[in-house]
Amino acid sequence: MKSPNKKKSKGHGVPKNGESLPDRFVPAFWNDADSRFLLVRQVKARVEALKDDVGADSVQKDILCQRAAFLAIRLESQEVQAIKGDPFDCGSYVQSVNALVGLLRTLGLEKHAKSAESLEDYMARKGRIKKRKRKEVEV
Secondary structure, eight states: OOOTTOEEOOSSSSOOTTEEOOSSOOOOOGGGSOTTSHHHHHHHHHHHHHHHHHTOOSHHHHHHHHHHHHHHHHHHHHHHHHHTTOOOOHHHHHHHHHHHHHHHHHHOSSOOOOOOOOHHHHHHHTTSSOOOOOOOOOO
16 A cells, blocks of 8 residues: 555656655666667667677676676766866765776676687688598597
8 A cells, every 4th residue: 555645756766755666667778778879879889899808698797798888987977077077976986986896807807809710610611621520549
């Protein structure tokens, strides 16, 4: 039963004092975001670049890459706003930096090289040579 004193939350985010959670959750995804907007394209490009750098090969890593890219952009925005003289919340900034560092450590801070096939496999794939069968040698 709903409390009569509580108002419905308007919009997204954390409900303010006196507001309750919305009755219905409507998810939003980056893939559904309107790519006509420069900011959406920039976020998506950073996510893809990070996925390439860390060798994201699972849904879990993809999710972490999305969060890390968003936090990095959020931090960069706070830095630019601070330089312009806008208010700067140092506590929020440091908390976001720590969260980003944690995500990046989980993903791996080093850039991962893509696995390369052998020269023999490449040549066979191109049809230039037949792949040799390897003989097993008993030791």
